[in-house]
Amino acid sequence: MYKYLFSLLLFLSISATIYSQDMDQVSMDAKYKMIYNEVLNALTTGKLDVLDKHVASDFIEHDPSPAMSEKSGLERIKEDFAAYHKIFPDMKAKVHSIAVSGDMLFAYLTFTGTTSEPAMGMPAGHKMTMNSVDVIRFKGDKAVEHWGFTANSDIMNMMPQDKMMHEGMDKK
Helix, strand or coil: CHHHHHHHHHHHHHHHHHHHHHHHHHHHHHHHHHHHHHHHHHHHHCCCCCHHHHEEEEEEECCCCCCCCCCCHHHHHHHHHHHHHHHCCCCEEEEEEEEEECCEEEEEEEEEEECCCCECCECCCCEEEEEEEEEEEEECCEEEEEEEEECHHHHHHHCCHHHCCCCCCCCC
């Protein structure tokens, strides 16, 4: 009888340990998704105060825009977000899917907006739609790295056809 009781207690304690580890990861998944949504909201609204709370000061941007800030870390993100908000004051972001694996977050989203002024080869009043994938690495409660991937066709569609970036490229 004691043998069966011991086996049952051992099974329950192992199950509880595994379940609590899974719950810790679930809570981190939810936390990373919440942080991502708050940072995305900062980009679309221009309210950048939240970035200090969620982005590391030595943040690494692996896909920097050469047209934006030349600073690095959190200061670059703040300047880039402010510039994007100025160019696209009506920017919206729709997250289609989001997943977390360990300390990495993956999101597929679509940005839309209208340029308020000429920017990056686009005239004022130009409507853009851009499909992107974000990959973000977290350390604790802060985002520490970002990789961004944008559909080439969306980038090309943002450019006026008479101002294509490369010689010999024309509308087909």
